[in-house]
Amino acid sequence: MTLSIGMVGTGWFAKVHADLLAGMEGVKLAAICGTSKDKADAMARSYAAQGYGEITEMLDAHKLDAVYVCVTPGAHGAIERTLIRRGIPFFTEKPLGVTTEIPASLLQDIQDSGLLTSVGYHFRYQENVQRLKKLLSGDKIGMVVGQWMGSMPGAPWWRDQERSGGQFTEQTTHIVDLLRYLAGEVTEVYGMFGNRVMHEKHKGVNVADVGTVSLKLENGIVANISNTCVLPGEVGKVGLSFYNDRGLLDWNPQRLLETREGESQEYANTGNPYVTESEAFLQAVRTGDRSGILSDYADAYRTLKVTCAAFESAKKGAAVKL
Ligand SMILES: NC(=O)c1ccc[n+]([C@@H]2O[C@H](COP(=O)([O-])OP(=O)(O)OC[C@H]3O[C@@H](n4cnc5c(N)ncnc54)[C@H](O)[C@@H]3O)[C@@H](O)[C@H]2O)c1
Numbered sequence: 278m279t280l281s282i283g284m285v286g287t288g289w290f291a292k293v294h295a296d297l298l299a300g301m302e303g304v305k306l307a308a309i310c311g312t313s314k315d316k317a318d319a320m321a322r323s324y325a326a327q328g329y330g331e332i333t334e335m336l337d338a339h340k341l342d343a344v345y346v347c348v349t350p351g352a353h354g355a356i357e358r359t360l361i362r363r364g365i366p367f368f369t370e371k372p373l374g375v376t377t378e379i380p381a382s383l384l385q386d387i388q389d390s391g392l393l394t395s396v397g398y399h400f401r402y403q404e405n406v407q408r409l410k411k412l413l414s415g416d417k418i419g420m421v422v423g424q425w426m427g428s429m430p431g432a433p434w435w436r437d438q439e440r441s442g443g444q445f446t447e448q449t450t451h452i453v454d455l456l457r458y459l460a461g462e463v464t465e466v467y468g469m470f471g472n473r474v475m476h477e478k479h480k481g482v483n484v485a486d487v488g489t490v491s492l493k494l495e496n497g498i499v500a501n502i503s504n505t506c507v508l509p510g511e512v513g514k515v516g517l518s519f520y521n522d523r524g525l526l527d528w529n530p531q532r533l534l535e536t537r538e539g540e541s542q543e544y545a546n547t548g549n550p551y552v553t554e555s556e557a558f559l560q561a562v563r564t565g566d567r568s569g570i571l572s573d574y575a576d577a578y579r580t581l582k583v584t585c586a587a588f589e590s591a592k593k594g595a596a597v598k599l
Pocket residue numbers: 285286287288289290291310311312347348349350352370371372397398399432447
């Protein structure tokens with residue numbers, strides 16, 4: 278059976294997912310919905326799909342098996358609500374929103390209806406993250422330190438807190454999500470953020486450009502995750518390190534380094550986690566077996582709660598308990 282798929286969004290990541298879907302057997306990207314029909318038509322031509330400017334028109338015209346939602350963080354809400362009402366499984370890119378309010382009410386409806394969902398925390402599907410999870414099992418983790426130190430993306434929405442949620446919620450969310458996936462649930466956060474450089478360099482920047490967040494986990498682990506977007510494009514540091522009495526496990530998106538008990542081993546990355554995450558979602562749509570989905574809406578909501586609590590804590594100047 279060929280799955281008929283719809284896409285909401287016509288930007289960079291909608292195209293990344295559309296290209297992957299186009300290369301898969303038994304899948305047809307049938308319809309694309311954008312902020313205007315013109316934009317949707319322009320993208321749809323590359324995939325022999327139909328373009329729409331309204332999601333309801335797209336859903337009325339096609340019997341879709343699932344929809345991918347690849348929109349800016351501040352645009353979440355009405356799209357998912359429409360899909361939930363019509364009972365259409367969806368995959369959505371992270372983060373679920375810029376604050377927890379709308380996602381909390383969507384989560385309630387998703388749980389009431391039992392709708393199938395999946396969220397784009399693709400690092401969970403990386404072979405090295407699965408290896409790391411195995412290496413950590415049985416270890417008593419001492420502490421975890423992570424970071425997303427990079428440059429500022431060019432998209433105007435990214436630089437606006439109301440539309441992106443800020444770097445910690447939009448980008449560093451991947452590191453927070455990995456912390457939860459690999460080390461446990463977060464119970465308390467204390468965030469500090471600052472606007473050092475970027476608002477003076479570029480117009481329309483109101484997101485913090487530096488920040489550090491201390492986190493306490495329910496199992497007693499303490500962690501720190503920091504981020505900045507002040508760097509020039511050519512340098513950066515993204516990753517997560519686990520420290521315990523056997524040594525150090527140091528992960529970054531390119532490789533995993535195990536340095537324990539006097540020995541060191543490096544594991545390079547293989548495979549494409551974006552393909553694995555889509556295959557897991559589509560397999561669930563086809564068969565109803567959700568076991569391959571490593572991040573659903575409920576799980577991703579817990580990651581959003583942590584990142585939003587970090588901003589709330591910074592505003593209060595005090596730790597926030599979750
Ligand atoms: N998982 C990853 O590695 C990864 C990488 C990049 C982006 N993303 C996520 O993907 C999402 C989109 O990012 P992007 O880089 O494609 O941004 P982009 O600016 O290239 O595209 C955003 C798109 O959203 C569309 N949009 C906004 N509101 C809409 C609405 N109501 N209906 C239909 N379309 C709407 C815009 O028209 C645009 O096409 C973001 O949440 C981002 O965090 C994830």
